[in-house]
Amino acid sequence: MSYAIDSLIRCFGLSSPSKSIPLQLLSRSFLVLSILFFPLAWAAAQAGDWPSFTVHSGPYARQQTLVCAEVDEAVGARHDALALYEVTGGSNRRPVTVQWEGNRLCWVLEGETPAGTQRRYALALAASGGGSTPAGGIQATLADGRVRFVAGDDRTLLTYQRDPAPVPAGVDPIFSRGGFLHPILSPAGDTLTRIQPSDHYHHYGVWNPWTHTEYQGRELDFWNLVRGHGTVTADGVDNLAGGPLTAGLTARHTYLMFPDSAVREGAKPLLEEQLDLGVHSLDRNAYQVDYTTTQRNITDEPFVVKAYRYQGIGFRARPDWDDATARLLTSGGKNKADGNATRARWMMVDGPTNSGRSGILFLSHPDNYDAPQTIRIWPEGANGGKENVFLNFNPAQEVDFRLRPDGQYRLKYRMVVYNGTLDSAAAERYWQDFAHPPRVVVDGAGKLQGKRVLVYTRNGKGYVHENIPASVAAIERLGEENGFSVVSSDDPAYFTPERLADFDVLVFSNTNNDIFETPAQHEAFRGYLEGGGGYVGIHSAIGSERDWPYFWRVIGGTFHRHPKRQDFDVAVIDPDHPSTDFLPPTWHIRDEECYYIKKLNPAMHVLLAADLSTVDDPEGKAGYPGETFGNSFPASWYLTNHGGRQWYTALGHRSEHYSDPLFIRHILGGIEWAAR
Known part of the structure; x- marks a missing residue:
C-alpha cells in the first residue's frame, strides 16, 4: 500500500510519507480518495481500448x-x-x-x-470481472443419429436427421436416406413437416437433392430414389455449437452415382456438399433457420443440373394442409392457384395445427444462382386436392446450372417458422434483413480511416462508359462509410509529383484510351507507383494507355476484346484477400462483359477467374484466348513488383453493378489492400 500512497501523494502535491505526515492519516486519506476516484478509474478502464x-x-x-x-x-x-x-x-x-x-x-x-x-x-x-451468459438460448445436441435444436425453455424447435431413416414396412429400402430436416416444429410445438408419405416415399421434410442432372452423358436423378440412379448420403456432423442467441452445425453430404439401376455397390462420388445450419430464436412466436449449402464437383468433368420443373430445396407439409386449409403467398403476390413456375424472393405457407395456425416463410438470397429463383408449387387440385402442400425454390427450372470440375457453388436460404400468420409487409421485412442486413462498423478501426483517394475518370477518344457517374457515387459512399476522403476528377493536371503525394490510393474508374497529355504526367504516375503508391483499376481501366508498355506491365495487361454481354460464372481463386474473402466460391455475374486481356504480366496474383465454360463465345474458342488457360481467364488480380500495390477487376460494366453490395465490397477490398 505504501507505494500506492506515495504515488497518490505525489499526484496531489503532498509531502512524502517519510516526512511530516503520519502513515495512519495517509492511509485514511488514501481510502477516502480511493472511494472518491474509483468510479472514474473504472470508467476509464471501461472506455479503454475496447472496440x-x-x-x-x-x-x-x-x-x-x-x-x-x-x-x-x-x-x-x-x-x-x-x-x-x-x-x-x-x-x-x-x-x-x-x-x-x-x-x-x-x-x-x-x-x-x-x-x-x-x-x-x-x-x-464486465463490472463483475467476467462477461455475462444468460440462461436459456439454444442448444444443439447429437444423439441417436440426429441433432435436436432445443430452446432454453426446453422446447424442441427442429431436428436434423443424419442417419438414414428406416422406411415403412413393405417399402423398398432404396427410399431410405438421411441428411434432411424433420421434424420442423412450430414455436408452439406442432410438427409442420412430413417424411415418406405414401404418395411420394422420397419426400423428406426439408431436403435439397437434384432431380434432372447429366454427368458423362448419363442422366442422373437424385430426387426420385426409386429410379436407382444414385442417392445422397449424410457422412457426418461437425461444428456443433449452441449459445445464448444461436445454435448451429455443419453437415457433410455426398452425391453418389450407382453403376446402374440394379447395382448399388461401387457407387462413384460426384459432389461433396457442406450444409451449414444456424438457428436463432426471434421470440416466443418465431424462430429462424439459416440453410446454406455449398457443393463441390469432385470429378474431372462437368456436372450439369439440367433445367427441370422441380429440384433444389423442397418442403413437404403435414398431411392436413391442402387446398382447403393452407394459405400460400409469394413475394410476387401469387398463391397456390397461380404461383407455380413464377419467380419469387420469398414464399410463405401456413395452415391449421393443434395449437392454432402456424407456418414457414421461405427466403431465397439474391446472390443465389438465377435469382430471384423460380418456384415449384403443387397447384390447386394436385394430388387429388388432399395432402398437397409441396413447394421448392429451384435454381435450375428455366436454365441449366453447370458445376465445373473442382468448382464450388453456394446457395443460401432462410426459413422463419412462426405461430399464427404473417402479412406480406412482415415477410418483406424478413427478406430485407436476410438479403440486405444492417451494416456494422467497428468505430475508429477502419483500415481506411483518414486515407485520401483520387478517383480518376479521364477518357481519351473512343468509347466512354455510361457507368462513370454511378461508379464515382458508389466510391464516395464507401468513403463516407469507411472514413476515407474522395476527390474525383477527369483532369490530368492532378498528375504531378506534388499533387499525387496528397493521395494514398489512385482509383482509375472506367478510364479508357489516352488518359495523360504529357510525358511529365506519365512520369508522375510512374514515380507515384514506384514510390509505394496504391492503385485500383476498374473495368475499362485496362484499356487505358494502350501504347504505353509500362502501363501494361504495371497494371497487368491491356484490353483485347470481349464477347457479347451475358451472364457467366466467376471462380474465386484466392479466398483470403479482402476483395474476395466474403464472396461465394462461385460468383454468378449478371449481364456483364467478360474481358479478354492481352500482354498479361505473369507476375500477377490472380484473385478471380471467369469460367469460360459458362461464356457463349464461339470466336474465343476458335481464337484468343482459346485454351490458353483452359476453361478459365483472369478477371481480377494484384501486382506488387513495381514498388507500389496495384489491384484490378475486369468487372463493373453496367451502372447497376455499382449498387450491387457484393461488387461494391469487392471494390472496397481492393482499395483497402492498395492503401496498406
Missing part, C-alpha cells in the same frame, strides 16, 4: 434483427471478461446479450430500428 460499434439500419426498418461483427484476435481472446452495452444517449448504457464465436460477436437489435437510423454499442470490461 465500439455503429449499426446502420440502411434503407429498411428492422425488428429484432441479429447482427454480427469481427474484432481483433487480442479482443476476442479476452471475450470472457467483456460485456456489450448499447449506448443510448450521453453516458447511458444498457447491457446487451452477446454470443461469441472466436473473434466474432453477435447480438440483437432489440425492438424496432427505423430505416435510416444508427445505434451505437460498446465493449467494456
